[in-house]
Amino acid sequence: MKRMDKVMEAAKSMITCNETRVVQTHRILPPDLNDHQTLFGGKLMSYIDDTASISVSRFARTNDIVTASMDELHFIHPVKPGHSVCVETYVTGAGHTSVEVFAKVLGEELLTGERYIAATSFITFVIVGLSKDQTLPRIHSESNEEQMVCGEYQDRKERRLADRSANEKLVKAISILPPWISKGN
Template sequence: MSAFNCQASLVITNQRIFTPDLNEHGTVFGGKILSVVDNSSSVAAMRLTRQTVVTATLDHIAFRHPFTLTQSMCAESYITGFGKRSLEVFTKIIGEDLTTSERFIGFHCFTTFVVPDAHYEIPYSTLVTTTDEQRALSAGYAQRQSQRRTEREGQQALLQAIDVDLPWDAKQD
């Protein structure tokens, strides 16, 4: 097995913010941001796997600063760790005020993807990082992966308590 360079998965997408992107507060709707994240991070994931991937989790989600009409959003996504069939992608969205050139971190999160083919195995053994940011985020991969495993186990009780019947289907006594 060989090494995969984190930089080879880097995806950078820019979007100008327009009126249809805004919510009633005049800031970008959170669902729009999550759509940008899923799109960008899935490209990074497929650059590692060259296989179809499915989104398993989004975590460490942080809406840090709102995006408004005179700004743009620059999403950067790249691989921060991987196992046999799963991988983690970090995405940050940098805002830029197009009238003043001021930049800020508006959003960041980690997305976990899984290759649905049970026979597939990621053909790399190590991840090569090249920037301080990549090294710092990749260093925390094992801990985040362990946290996700613990959370998955804890969710079993929650899933058993969730009712799938619709309220209007409830039987009346």
């Protein structure tokens, strides 16, 4: 392989966070609200999952993906009716078949222009059907925010693996009997 071909191949295997960035903005309307008259958390989770899935498809150039987990979802500031919510996502790391995406959710009071951080989250997706000889691109961070978030990817990945092991124990201990049937000891 010629030197330039190797350089081009290496460039294809490296993708910037910005190339995976997806931004979705929604106006908050009465049907989006919970009993506290703020954005329903499940609605926001749906927005995050949808937006993050597009980041993964841009990164891996496939639609054969599934959401594996939504970690560290922090609701920081309530979003009220008449505000907008802007969900921004980008890929922050990848393993052999897994891809981590960071979601930053910004709220905006549309009448004043005041912006605030409403929520943050990390979402892990799995690429389905990837063969052992196929590899995912590497992610390259550029901005200070991206460098900080991507720089902690390995620590988060290790915590998720430990959490998954603990969750497997929990799943084995959970009863699948209907709740109205006595479970005994």
